[in-house]
Amino acid sequence: MNAGGIPLTLPATISREVISECVNRCDGVLLTGGEDVNPSLYANGLSAQLKRTVTLTPDGGARDYREIVLIDEVFQQCKPLLAICRGHQILNVALGGTLIVDIPAQKKPTINHRRMDKRSDMVHEVRLTADSLLAKITGARKLGVNSTHHQAVNRVAPALRPVAVSDDGIVEGLELKPGSAGWLPFLLSVQFHPERLADRYPQHQASFDGFARACVLNRRNNL
Secondary structure, eight states, rough: OSSSSSOOOOOOOOOHHHHHHHHHEEEEEEEOOBOOOOOTTTOOOOHHHHHTTTBBBBTTTTTHHHHHHHHHHHHHHTTEEEEHHHHHHHHHHHTTEEESSSSSHSSSSSOOOOOOGGGOOEEEEEOOOTSSHHHHHHSSSSEEEEBSSSSSSSSSTTTTTEEEEHHHHHHEEEEEETTTOOSSSEEEEESOOGGTTTTTTTHHHHHHHHHHHHHHHHHTTTO
């Protein structure tokens, strides 16, 4: 997103060896959006009503497995990580957290979080934690965001902390807790899609700029 990086696509593989080598050759990893994370990875005994709300990846769970291995390799190799939407959710699951399977069915939201009609527009605000990485790189305490999801973070993984929250309590951003084991040079996950807003809103471009800077610094430090 005009941050100076050269993107490479991870092969559609579940080979730990290949995934490890791909992480080794990259300066950082970005987890993108996509279909729902399989609830079997974080919940048991879903009702028929909730099961009907889930749209799984069409590959039989290979993407879920691949991304969990990828996240583990990021921590093993200490690389910068930026996670978006589904990436935000699979990161929380991979580190021991859970998800809300369907916001309308399990919560009483005051915000419509599935604005598919306004994918590239700001539709609500999130409050940012003052000392967070996200607040520092955007220079803001509130951030207007787009919203195209029906699942969300429920129980936050032990190593993470919420740093962006909507007015109805949905966790919209996560970072590592200070002092957490496996500290990375950069970790930011967001529920919204900054790539759809970055061309018009510098605060959203700032997430990619910050990630790219972290990748450059990490590479220099490891030369």
